[in-house]
Amino acid sequence: MQSKDSSKSNFNIPKIKFTQLFINGEFVDSVSGKMFETIDPRNEEVIASVAEGDKDDVDLAVKAAREAFDNGPWPRLSPKERRRIMLKFADLILEHVEEIAALDAMDAGKLFSVVKTGDIPNVADVLCYYAGAADKIHGTTLKMSRELQGYTLLEPIGVVGLIIPWNFPSPLLMHKVAPALAAGCTVVVKPAEQTPLSALYYAYLAKQAGIPDGVVNVVTGFGPTAGAALSSHMDVDKIGFTGSTEVGRLIMHAAATSNLKPVSLELGGKSPFIVFDDVDVDKVAPLAFVGAVYNKGEICVAGSRLFIQEGIYDKFVKKLVEMAKTWVVGDPFDPNTRQGPQIDKIQFEKVLSYIEHGKKEGATLLTGGNSLDRKGYFIEPTIFVDVTDEMTIAKEEIFGPVLSVMKFKTVEEVIKRANCTKYGLAAGVMTNDLNIANTVSRSIRAGVIWINCYFAFDPDCPFGGYKCSGFERDLGMEGLHKYLQVKSVVTPIYNSPWL
Structure with missing residues (x-):
């Protein structure tokens, strides 16, 4: 960073x-x-x-x-x-x-x-x-x-x-x-x-x-x-x-x-971003990273639960870390900045408290996790691995630049885990297999499913949620x-x- x-x-x-x-x-x-x-x-x-x-x-x-x-x-x-x-x-x-x-x-x-x-x-x-x-x-x-x-x-x-x-x-x-x-x-x-x-x-x-x-x-x-x-x-x-x-x-x-x-x-939302192992990692990893930290994570459809199929897991995580280390946090009026400050002190402290929850509950902090040592409410983009579905950072909406990365094996497994949330606002499905795309998009209980894209809003496309x-x-x-x-x-x- x-x-x-x-x-x-x-x-x-x-x-x-x-x-x-x-x-x-x-x-x-x-x-x-x-x-x-x-x-x-x-x-x-x-x-x-x-x-x-x-x-x-x-x-x-x-x-x-x-x-x-x-x-x-x-x-x-x-x-x-x-x-x-x-x-x-x-x-x-x-x-x-x-x-x-x-x-x-x-x-x-x-x-x-x-x-x-x-x-x-x-x-x-x-x-x-x-x-x-x-x-x-x-x-x-x-x-x-x-x-x-x-x-x-x-x-x-x-x-x-x-x-x-x-x-x-x-x-x-x-x-x-x-x-x-x-x-x-x-x-x-x-x-x-x-x-x-x-x-x-x-x-x-x-x-x-x-x-x-x-x-x-x-x-x-x-x-x-x-x-x-x-x-x-x-x-x-x-x-x-x-x-x-x-x-x-x-x-x-x-x-x-x-x-x-x-x-x-x-x-609110706690949207799953699901990546199958037939994708181009170099193309999809940046989309997954931005899906979690865009607008400093202060977006209700943030893909903050990243599910990666085991065949590409290690390569994908390596790419995420590379992006996090070059991500520019700073003045939002500087054209080189990619991430500005959190909205206020309350949200700033809330995000940092969630990061501490992740550490205490056994997730591995791979990169980030700190505030910047200067005035303003700046937090590093943060990536956790070894996250389980029961952890606080995997269940609750953080509304900050915090990404929880999880590994999965099968289509059936990831559908069940993606739906294991009180929220149902959005989901991302990344695959080149049309059958998988159709199966998962029809199975996820969320108001909008983005296939091989994310944050694909349009005035003509209805937007809203299921459940909470x-x-x-x-x-x-x-x-x-x-x-x-x-x-x-x-x-x-x-x-x-x-x-």
Whole structure:
């Protein structure tokens, strides 16, 4: 592992423009007047002080969203007009790509180059995808079994509360906001307290694009206050959440004990990355390594359980170690850096504690395992071997650059072991044998299976989990339908006995 001094960046950090709440088309202070600090994980310094919203502010935001939905123009615009405004919103995002990318790089410790060329263009792509879907929302004609005529209408569900995590603050926000807008809903967004800045910038651009006041609202603040108030609010019609399984349970409970609002959850994962011995090690090993440490391991689909068939195990592990030793950890604004800092001190210490668990439970630490001796929350890419399925590092989501490597013999064995988890978000299958690929992909209980690829996301491909990884889907048309209600309309046919 190589490191770069995070104090040597030549990037010109942009001035922070928006730190207030965004409610009913205006930037406003919180009712309490409280502020909280958002911290740069590169150097542990304060980036800005941001308005701290709580229940009173959520009430105001929901009131604005309710008025905009019940009486405002957005749900009543022609789908063609909604599409036009959403496309303008996407264009404005691309015009400001560098500034938004810098906000996420500072706030989340993400690689600036990756956010600029990947995350933010993805945001615009998703907006365009759902803009194109806005005028294709329609029900079906029903073939009734009696003398009746029936059809269904698809209508916007109403006011949607969206709670966004910190690891991909831009893409995961738009994965929810874009389909909700296309459906004709209004939204109240609660970004993660660690990464509030880009969400406020998007709210500003939404207004510039022509989205009416009250349609997009952003309340920055903390989960136990602002997030809890949004989840339990009686005038919110649906909650969309991406985050940990533990918080997902709290949100479900709050929704169920208030107005029984529906909830969609995209939660944690402990994804198996399965490599069969017919692959090209030199090609697949880099994919496996990046599958575990991409975005410093702070990604819910990290392939953190690496199963390698015994025939290529030693060669594959050697290649992994070579990659780890040349992996550059440091300033995310340096174009040579491959891995930035963990999001904050809490996550930094959590990852290090999992590394200690691995050592104590008998796994062999092959490389890494340490923090860097400087300011900031930097951790070396870490590889464990001799890992068993019962070990903590093989069972629990670490959300850091920690890879558990395990050996297997047969297809039947690895299917059983891959499914031996409470999670079911994603899986990777690496093989040149079509029969093996088909067998394993149909047998793994996970929401997305990537064959001979990984992190293969696309706006048209539904994404979500099985089991404790959640339910319902982001992206694809499934990501739109969850913001729609189905209404059945039935009338008797003329001269039928129903008249």
